[in-house]
Amino acid sequence: MGMQTPTRRGFVAGLAAGAAGLAIGFRLDASAQQAAPVGPPMLRANPKLDSWVRLTPDGRIVVLTGRVELGQGVLTAMRQIAAEELDVAPARLELISGDTAETANEGVTAGSQSIKFGGEALAVACADARATLVNVAAETWGVERAALNVSDGVIEGIGGRRMTYAEAAARVSLVRPANLAAQRKPPHAGTIIGTSLPRTDIPAKVFGQQVFIHDMRPEGMLFGAIARPPSYAARLVALDMAWAEALPGVVKVVRDGSFIGVIARREEQANDAARRITAAAQWRDGAALFGGKGAFEYLTTEPALTRTIHSKAAPASTPARTHVAEYRRGFQAHASIGASCSLAKFEDGKLTVWSHTQGPFPLRGDLARGLRMEPEAIRVIHAQGSGCYGHNGADDVALDAALLARAMPGRTIRVHWTHEEEMVWEPWGSAMVVKLEAAMGADGGIASWGHDVWSFPHSTRPGDRVGCNLRSAWYLENPVAPSPIVDGALPNGASARNAVPIYDFPGQRVTTHFHTAMPVRTSALRTLGGYFNAVAAEMFIDECASLAGVDPVAYRIRHLADQRLVAVLRKAVEISGWQPKPVVMGRGNAQGARLVGTGVGMTKYKNSDSHVAVVARVSVDPATGVVRLEKMWAATEAGRAINPDGITNQIEGGMVQAASWTLLEEGRWDRGRMVSEDYTAYPIIDFERIPPIESVLIDRPDLPSLGVGEGSQGPTGAAIANAILDATGRRVAEIPFTPERVLAALRA
Structure with missing residues (x-):
């Protein structure tokens, strides 16, 4: 967009919803939130039962979801959820997805929320439908519901009695509000959820059918x-x-x-x-992007909305030492x-x-x-x-x-x-600057932690109730301005996503410096600010561990109260064969002509979703600065696993994506627009550079399902960064870690 129009400079809107907060394109009023009503939030917002499940007169069973398939396998998981609660073979279900004339309004398929919110709503709706149909048979036969069984959509009673779902549906209407308190099948009774059902969308793509x-x-x-104009402002x-x-x-x-x-x-x-x-x-044409400044200089010197959004006071003490570091990330596409x-x-x-x-x-x-x-x-x-x-x-x-x-x-x-x-x-992922400060006690432990983040918006998606967040609307003779620019609020956050520490530090402070003016239009790149906040924080904690002379894994465990995080960390280092030792800054870990290192990173995505720990081993060529990924390992726990293989695909795919971000991807611009317009100017990772990956899943069927799609990017970037630190003894402070930046760190 032309960010520098005569009337309004950099006015492209952010969106507090989108992929932040409940972030699903609707709002529950404050009284409803305070009352904490029964039932999944998405089902409360879309209470019509037939917007989730329908039975047709000819016996077809149709389930509907507002979530959409982006290649992440969500429709396979939704099919499993519905089939489990309906007691129907997954292949028998017809699935309708993402149609404003048919499905419920589930907002945006984003933020690792599909299973956590949409899946739970679909499950309760299908449980309600099953109970309703079984009740028809029970009343018809004059028996207790508990005496009946369902096998692939057929209700069975004693004496060989049988009633199909279609027959039961002919005697009752599902065109009514859903029962928000309908009881799902207990996990131990499930036979479909928790299995790795093959992706239902893959065969058509493999065999070249016209699905796109x-x-x-x-x-x-x-x-x-x-x-297109020659520049954004033209x-x-x-x-x-x-x-x-x-x-x-x-x-x-x-x-x-x-x-x-x-x-x-x-x-x-x-x-x-x-x-x-x-x-x-x-x-x-209009003025030059960033007023002729570099993006990082612009972020840290131009006026910004500064707010301390999280704080916890520590007991008064005199630190033995203070550690401060700054990290930067360029624009990414x-x-x-x-x-x-x-x-x-x-x-x-x-x-x-x-x-x-x-x-x-x-x-x-x-x-x-x-x-x-x-x-x-x-x-x-x-x-x-x-x-x-x-x-x-x-x-x-x-x-x-x-x-x-x-x-x-x-x-x-x-x-x-x-x-x-x-x-x-397209909208780009925001450039960011993160500055961290820690006060360390005499024992090397962290007593207080400060996290400052400078950023442009991370969501300017469509979806607000005013304005239009579609680029061409701003160029019309009678333009429609974008929505008001806001930053996502905690707990999920946008620029501050994953800036709140996952560690149990006595003192904590998180401050955002948020720019509403966007010389380059920015919006939601996967994880929003979560990837870089996690990378910076995990790099910083390795540096603190080094200053304390402690193995980085042991140092993390020392500061962790969340035992689910401890469990994934222990599992990741176990499968990687981690050898405990302190990282020595200023001295490389040489093996022949290479510098070889191993690093770890971990997060609880959005401080509420999947728990992921990653270990990476890299080699660094000291003559060229080229970083080679040798192998990566991951451990994930995301509550109840709907499709274990689907979770593995998401975690490992996120690791590959994060490796590309961390080592290769960065946008360039000229006076008026981004000029990184092909894979030569903007390289992405290729198959040759993808290392072997080993990942394990800790299934917790006793706990609610959590989002996983964006869980591994932050830990992977951090593990790579910390492996470079272990290999070289030097901190590379700007992502991506290009050979030029690695060489500069080696020669510093």
């Missing part, structure tokens, strides 16, 4: 593309429309203010016309291999949009405000994309397609961003 939004080709479809001055509409293949050129869209018969014609229009148009895509059709005053959005209902709301339509006149249908794990361009491209479809009613318009467009115009 990019494959959709409805009859009569036309192709659209957007002529505004259109003049364009020869007659010349533009005469370009090869062009059917229509849509201009509204500084928004220019092209509709053409073929995709390459639309993209070529858009590029030529951008080059030929006259633009008015989603860098989706499949660029964002959307289809839209405007007909009879109604709009249908197909999108790989993470939040169909929040997107519908922002589309309505951006287009000045009623939400009820818009239907958003989720179609799978390549996945992004964060707020990339998927929502923005939906408005692009909708604006073009509105200009040509009755025709489906498809807009598929180029990869370069995705990289330059």
